[in-house]
Amino acid sequence: MTIPLSILDLSPISAGSDVRQALRNTIDLAQHAQRWGYHRFWLAEHHFVKTASSAPTTLLGLIAAATDSIRLGTAAIQLGHHTSASVVEAFGTIDALYPGRLDLGLGRSGHRGAQLRSAGVPPTPARERRTEVRDGVVIPAPFTPNQRLDTTRAAAAQEALYLPGAEPLPYGRQVEEILALLRGDFTTTEGVDLHAVPGEGADVRVWLFGSSGGESARLAGRLGLPFAANYHVSPGHILETVAGYRESFQPSPEHPHPYLVVSADVVVAEDDATAQRLAASYGHWVYSIRSGAGAAEYLDPATAPPLTDQQQRLVDDRTTTQFVGSPATVAERLRALQQLTGADEILITSVTYDHADRLESHRLLAREWGLAQDVRAA
Template identity: 75%
Template sequence: MSVPLSVLDLAPISAGSDARQALRNTIDLARNAERWGYHRYWIAEHHFVAVASSAPTTLIALIAAATESIRVGTAAVLLGHHTSAAVVEAFGTVDALHPGRLDLGLGRSGHRGDQLRSAGVPPVPNPDRRTEVRDGVVIPPPFIPGQLLDTSRIAAGLEALHLPGAQPLPYSEQVQQIRDLLTGHYTGSDGVHLRAVPGEGADVQLWLFGSSGGESAQLAGELGLPFAANYHVSPGTIVETVQAYRAAFRPSDRYPRPYVVVSADVVVAEDDDTARHLASTYPHWVYSIRSGAGAAEYLDPATAPPLSDHQLRLVGDRVATQFVGSPATVAARLDALREFTGADELVITSVTHRHEDRLTSHRLLAREWGLNHVRAA
């Protein structure tokens, strides 16, 4: 295939296991992903749920120490939970020991209003749009979670993550602060010049992440930054998201043209039937997220009860856009997604109950995609 493939990991916790094992599994998968030819290994940030990626910067430091060459990063640091100085100093610390390998991915979720309204999936128009298949890519109606989610758990989590009375900065302002701290141009409100030590001059790639054609996509374009579009989270908005980024793009020194990574959720096995069995509890996992309870432990397909029709309807868009099957089946669908979106790179996330099956999923796809023969820009 013609573009690099990367990994997005949440360090999921399987039913009957725990966070310690999930973190060991992440380190093991990262080492293998490097050996199989994946270009990047990104860690998501989630809190108070059954995934072990609540401290992504700490985790990427551990992954960088356990690997040699694969790029490692966040997908993404949720800026509403962190000060700009804390982000830059943390990345500067890791970069000092593993220079030139870090991707500093930033996301705007984490701001109280955003999460209470939509739990990270922005509201979009045209909720009555029907599912379409465009050039082999499933484009479902946008999911509007506001009327469906119980937000009480989200509110409690945000209260625990934020100091009393603290107000997150506007997203664009905080992104600029981070850029200024990295380049040594940060000045406080009183005119005092401050230097991030470590952090200033760190050789990190700055990325923005988004699920809509809103602020993140437009800001990434205006700043000439690379952008990651979340098809796996919000498949119904992928077209608008990518178009908004490209329309806003202004060339920068590092990126003379737009650079888009598109995400996809995959499960790969030796044959389609086996893959479908391994993926059969993915709807349960997505339902736990969309119900407002947060990501639950990932269930064993052999023992999980079936979901009701109502529950399945709530997750139908995500199930229809998960890429499940043999290596050839999944690679063909990923290539269609690449062609349809014009992606310069794809990032895949793959969750199964057993760690061995997750390893197999990544290994089979790497071989089918021909990763050892693909080079990134």
């Protein structure tokens, strides 16, 4: 049985292009994703980098207006940068006009504590990377945040996103506040009942996202929420992430059983060689993130210089776990990932220099996966 296939988009900005075009590309991709039978279209949240997805809720409303059936959501709202009320009211506003289509994905990457713990820690010394293959799935040695070459810029960016003196709530408490606001039973610490308008009673599904078997995975399990495990971000932790969610799961009225989505980076073309050529600058993009500079403009693979050995070592876990090839090649690897993790749904993200190549990547995979009949070229 074919499981659902969904898309995560980061609104990447290609070298020589701009924010306006990146946003138009995202809306265009969402419209094609709906036509091609993808189940969901989710948006990431990133700040002070060369991607156009810094305001995913705003973009979500624009995409909702440009589509009519595909589920839309965030992957994920960085809760450390938002109050519970602002999140619920924003999603409630969109749901009031486009009801029953929204997935509210929540993540803890914006929380100051996690950022400060990694800032100022010396990089992990270079070491031989050991990779294993389990049932056809590459599981690399885990990458840890303190392997980044420089955390100064990341810490400064985090600081700029907070009001002076403001401190985010503990992640678990904030998730529970959001659920209470949506249900309509939110009460302040002083015992005052507050009701989010719009927001209360909105037909919004709450998801948690995580890259390890820690707090996010176990909180999703304890609350009986669906969970998305980030193989594309942290492939070395995928098995413990999945285990953490399943082991802690407690049935809820909405979800009597665990529901797991697993993500993967994908580039598909008509043949393996073409796909490998299109993906050749992916390592450069990941290196810009891990070097501490933040995601850069996506380079043209035809002109991007080769990575040095040192640069390649820093991104090796991501390049070896990117699913690159013909439709049959990539579909086979995705099915192996699904079988290893027991995923109920696969979430793909695809970045290429040319938007037309990215559209074609998604179209070819939709056809191979058997999502819909209308998989004509864009």
